[in-house]
Structure formats: structure tokens, C-alpha cells
Amino acid sequence: MKVHLTNLLQNYGNRVTDQEIYRDHLHISELADQYDYESVGCVEHHFDPGYSMCPDNTMFLSYLAARTSRIKLATTAVILPWNDPLRVIEKISLLDTLSNGRVIFGIGRGLARREFETFGIEMGTSRERFDEAAEMVLRGLEEGYAENDGQFYQQKRASIHPAPMSTFKGRTMGVAMSPDSAVAVGKLGIAMMAFIQGPMREMHMPMIEQYRQAHRETFGTEAPAPKLIDLTYCHRDADEARRVAEEVVANYYMTCVEHYEFGGKHFESTSGYASYAAAKEAIDTMGLDAVVDTYVNAQIWGTPEQMIEKYKERREIVGEFDPIMVFQYGGLTGKQALESFELFSNEVLPELRKL
Template identity: 45%
Template sequence: MKLGLLQVMQNWHKDLDDYQTWQYEIGMALEADRLGFDSLWCVEHHFEAYGMCGDNMQYLSYLAGLTKNIRLVPGAVILPWNDPLRVIEKMAMLEYVAPGRVALGVGRGLSRKEYRGMRQDMNESRERFDEAIEMILRGLDTGIAENDGAFYRQPRVEIRPRPRKGYRDSLFCVAMSPDSQMAAARCGATMMTFIQHAIENHVPGIEAWREEFAKHNPGRAVPAPKLTDVTLCHEDPEEAERLAHQYIGAHFSSVMEHYDFAGDHFKDTKGYEAYQQGADLIKAAGLDGARTAYINAQNWGTPEQIIEKYRERQRIVGDFEPLIVLSYAGMPDDVARNSLRLFGEKVIPAISKMQLEPAGV
């Protein structure tokens, strides 16, 4: 089992300016490389303190020269907001500055505020994603970008510097809804999802993706899905619980605000109907109840408690790989850095030796 760090680049309710926040996050990335994290991921978000990285491929290109071993993954490039030609070029260049250490993460986005700012219609997101991903994968395979589709009319051009590799075997897709799970499987992508509720509730979606992946990718082993927690690690269990409820709870509030889960717009947006069901469940449970359930679903605690929860998840879902968010929601830097240190020193050595057990709820 390999552990990755996902950076969300938040300056949400922090007493730092944006430059200070970025310098702190760069320091976290360098420390993750030193501590032996397998991979470093960074989100793409726009226009708000919720996430301040408008170009994660550019950010990872900078980190390529500062890190030694860690795998660099945009997590994720939101395809409807990016020209597929530019994604091909940037990923080809990223491989040149970090050879052998690059993978590609993609998604289609969920925030209507970001869609509005990017001048895109959310109702077209699935069609744009499906057309863009095939053009991007083909371009990275062949070094030629061309397309004649409904959304992207690309005359045939050669990519220089030439792509050193394709990404069909190192492709990840954010898959939070049944629609996205099936899309990930069809394009041969490893499913990456954020833990939102009890792990048992995630099993049907993971299994559906596994079955669809096997159907569309004969001869390929089904990869281990990436399960992402907003997490916190502390030596003292009572302090870990206090900090988790304070900061993971605040992060839940930031998610609700950024994606406007209190609204009803998802039901009228093509391809996002499943999110309205989630929003309705939150309303039914009430914000306090939903926040508590969200906190309890994440993996936090002492190193020993976190390791045991990973074992429990493995028994329930089978093979998976954890991805963690450690800095968020105005958390003080020393709290996040302590979590990072404990993961590196105590959690990574334990889970790297973890043996796969048969899944079964």
C-alpha cells in the first residue's frame, strides 16, 4: 500500500496572505518527498480561497526540480476548463523535467461558480470530458494532436518536445458519482474518490467501477482505487479528536459553501443529478448531523488508530491506496506539519508492509 499527499492550496480563514500560504504548501511538498510519501497531488481550483491553484501542471513542474523521488500527479486537471492541446503539451513537458515520476489525474468539476467564471456550461461537462480525454490520451500516445469533434476542432499538429510516454496505464479520474465512475472505467482510469460517508456506503460504487473497468479493459489487472481522506494525526488521542472536530468540521463547511450544497441546482444540471440526492440527504440530516457524520467517516487519530482504520477499510473494500489531505480550513501550520511528520515516521512504514486480506463487509 502506497500513501499520497493531496494539496488543496487553501487560504480559507487563515491569517496569512496568499504568498505565505503558497510558501508553506511548497514546504509541505518538499517535506513529503523527504519523508517517503509515494506521490504528491495538487487540485485545480479557481477564484476563491477554497483552492488557490489554477494550474497544477505548472505547480508540479516547479516542484520537479526541488524533489527527488516523489511521483507528481495533477489531481486533477478539470478537462472542461482546459484546452486539450495545452494539456497534452504541458504533460509532455512535465515528463521531461521529472522523468519517470509523472501520472495524470483528470476530472470534470463540480462548482457552478467555477464553471461560470470559466465561461462553460455545466450541462456540457460530460460530453466535453469524454471528447477531451480521448484526444489527450491519443495525443500523448502518438505525439500528434488532432480532433474533429462537437467541442474540439483541432487541426493536426506535432507536439514538441515529443511526449516520452503515454498515460493510459498511469491515468486517474475523480469519480464521485455513478456517471463519473463509469466514465473512469471506460477510459481505463483508476478511480479516485473522496471519503464522504461510512466506508460501507462507498463499496457499491467501487465495485461498479471495478466491474466496468474489467469489461472495457480486458487483459489489464484492475488497479487499486485511490481513497482520499481529510485527515489529522496526533500523538494524543484526545487532542486528535478535538482537532479533527474543529478543522475537519470547518473543512466540511468550506465544501458546503464552495459547491453550494444547500441549493437545488444539481437536479437541473445534466450529469449531476446524483449530487442532488446527496445534497437532499444533507438537508434531511441537518447540517450538524451531516458535519458529524463527515468527520467520523474520515481517517484521523493517533498513528496506531489510523493504521487500524486502514486495515479495516482493506477488509471491507479490498485493495486500495490512501490519499490524504493534511492542510485545510485555517489549520495552523504546526498542526499540519506534525500530522505530516507522524504519517512519514509511523504510518508509512506500517502500511507499506500491510498484507492484502480478502474483502467482505
């Protein structure tokens, strides 16, 4: 089992300066290299520091490329509809050169209406934009030039320099939080990545199976192991671990409700997002408190021993998978997050590697 770390760069409640949040995240990210995590990553988000604030994860990772020596650098999600595909190819190739081939390229489609609207992009076109851009970018990274004649992206042939160092096959992944995204990622032949939202068997396994089936039908081989992202908190005292997790994980989920407008009706009428209407339905049916409780208990947190057992239980359900840890979120930063990271890294990480 390969264990990864990613950064959300969330300034929850704007309690400190944005610069302090970055300092905290960069410190733990550099330590992850010393603990031999497989990769350190960062998501792309804009305009809402209370949710997530990294407008260019390739720039964030280029800093870490110079500050680390072994750890791989993952663009947990470059949101393709928000970016010029040609520039994405150039930035990823440059980052791979700067890091001596340590890049894991992660891509996503985007979900927040506010981000699409601020960029002036019709959210209802995101599925088509993602599919077209993903094929263009992945092709460009293999061939060393960008070229496309599609509905959204017209690009005459352009040579990429610095040229890609080596193939990105086997080191590319895509966020899949809906059935159509799971199928799209499977058809691209890249690893599926998902943020844990609820019960593994009932909520996530159907999409994982759709991903596996799409890959199998397209390539005739078994799909790469999915990568599953949890909000993490590790403490020696089980009661304290629960107390903190119930606070900070709930804090984070409420920022999701606000940022993505999970209580709104726009998903029903936006092409490609009908499955997200289930979030509003769940809130209406179960009540917000019950939905938050489900979300909190779906994450993996606790004492080192509890976390190891939870990962073993998940593997019984999923089969082979790689965990991606999030240590800072929902007001969990600074010394408290660092202590959680160090306890996990010293006592849980070595055991997960053995699985």
C-alpha cells in the first residue's frame, strides 16, 4: 500500500493570514519527504480561502520540488475546464523537468458554480470540456506537442519545451465523484481518485466498480488501484481523537455545503451534474446534522491502532487501494495538525506499507 498526502490549503474561518496557512502546509509537506510518503499533492481552487486557496498547484509543487529530494509531486487535481490545455501540458512538463521526473499528474472536472462563473465558463459544458481537454493533454505529454481540432479547443501544432522527460502512463490520475466521471476516468486508462463522502460499500463501491468496468472494457486489463482521500486525525486518546474529528471534519463539510451549494437546486438543471442533486436530497431527507455525522464517520481517524484496523476493514471491501491523507483542514492547523501528522507517520504509516 502506497500512502500519499495532499493539501487543501483551507483558511477555515479566516482565523489567521493566508500566508500562515501556507507556511503550515509547506512545513508538513517537506516533512513528508523525510518520512518517505509516496507523494505530496495539492488541489486547485479559486476565490474562496475559507474552502481552499491554491490557484496554481504546479507553482506550489515547484517550490516543493526544490525543497525535497525523493517524494513524488502530485497535482491532486488540475481542473481542466478552467485551464488552457496547451498551458497545462507546458506546466506539467516543466514541473517534471524541475523535479527530475517526480510528477504524478492529477486532473478533475470542477464542481463549484462560483468558480465556473468567475472564469466566465458555462458549467454545463464541463463534461465535454474535460473529456476533450483530457485527451489532448494526455496525448501532448506522450507525443511532445499539442494539437487539437475539437469543439472547445482549437490548437495548431505546438512543440512542448522543455520536452516531456518520459511517459506519464502509470502516473496520471483523475478525480471521480460521480458515476459519469468514474466511467470517464476508466476510459482514459488513468487511476481513479475520490474524496471519501460516505459509507464505502454503499456510496463509493458502485462508482469504483463502474471505473473498473470501463477500464476493463476499454483496455482489456484490470484498472489501477483507486486512490481514496480521507480527512485524517490521529491521537493516542480515542475520546480526544473523536472529539477533535467530530469538530474539524464537520467544520470542513460545512464549508463544502457552502462552497458547492449542496443545498441548492442548480445541479438538477445543469448538464453533467444531475447525480450531485442527491446531496440536497440527502440533506432534505435525513437532515443536515445526520448528513454531517455520516460524513464525519466515513473518514479514517482515531488512535494509531484504530486507524490501522479501519484501513484493514476498508481493504476487505475495496481490495487494493492507495490512501491519500489530509492533515490540515477545518481549523486543524499548526501544532495540533503537526502532532497528528507525526504520530500517524511514526506509528500508522509503517503498518500501512505492510498491507
